[in-house]
Amino acid sequence: MRATINGINVWTHILERVADPTAARAVEGIRRSISQQTELAQEISDFGRDVFAAPGAQPADIGTILLGLREELRAGARLDLRLPPSGTMAPVGERALRALLRFILGDALTGLSERGRLQVGVEEADAGQCRLRVDVLEPGTDRLEAHARRPLRQTLALLAARAHGLDLDITVGHSTLIFSRPHS
Numbered sequence: 001m002r003a004t005i006n007g008i009n010v011w012t013h014i015l016e017r018v019a020d021p022t023a024a025r026a027v028e029g030i031r032r033s034i035s036q037q038t039e040l041a042q043e044i045s046d047f048g049r050d051v052f053a054a055p056g057a058q059p060a061d062i063g064t065i066l067l068g069l070r071e072e073l074r075a076g077a078r079l080d081l082r083l084p085p086s087g088t089m090a091p092v093g094e095r096a097l098r099a100l101l102r103f104i105l106g107d108a109l110t111g112l113s114e115r116g117r118l119q120v121g122v123e124e125a126d127a128g129q130c131r132l133r134v135d136v137l138e139p140g141t142d143r144l145e146a147h148a149r150r151p152l153r154q155t156l157a158l159l160a161a162r163a164h165g166l167d168l169d170i171t172v173g174h175s176t177l178i179f180s181r182p183h184s
Helices: 001-018 019-053 062-072 094-110 150-163
Strands: 079-082 115-126 129-137 167-172 175-178
Touching: 001 019, 001 150, 001 167, 019 129, 062 079, 062 094, 062 115, 094 115, 094 129, 094 167, 094 175, 150 175
Parallel strands: 079 115
Antiparallel strands: 115 129, 129 175, 167 175
């Protein structure tokens, strides 16, 4: 992906030399696309490294990861966390769980309006299991905006969950991740 993006970038330099307003607008559009594709390539690279590099890692504290992601994703008040009791662990290593939750939350945050927010909670499910639920709260609307990266983020999140034996359900307006708690 990066080699192709670099080739496109070279052609934009050539187009910049054309003294035409239409060409200038085209170059600006191409540069925005290059930036988006470069970010996407990095996101995919990080995903592979984080999700598949640490099988068998020690279980991770869900609350700690969620707090870190709220800051990392610059979500602030848009991310309403209903944190589990301290020490609620997921049977997934920290890097993998952080990557998985980054995709789930990033996907949901992408479509939010300025007034929208996410409600994230962890609750007991069946015996020995926990359920992490992400609900999209959009005041005054039942429609969620589409975004080009949503299907990719959803697919990567599903792959990450399956790679670690977790169940993930993503539907319009919410995501649910179910995992068995590690044995003490």
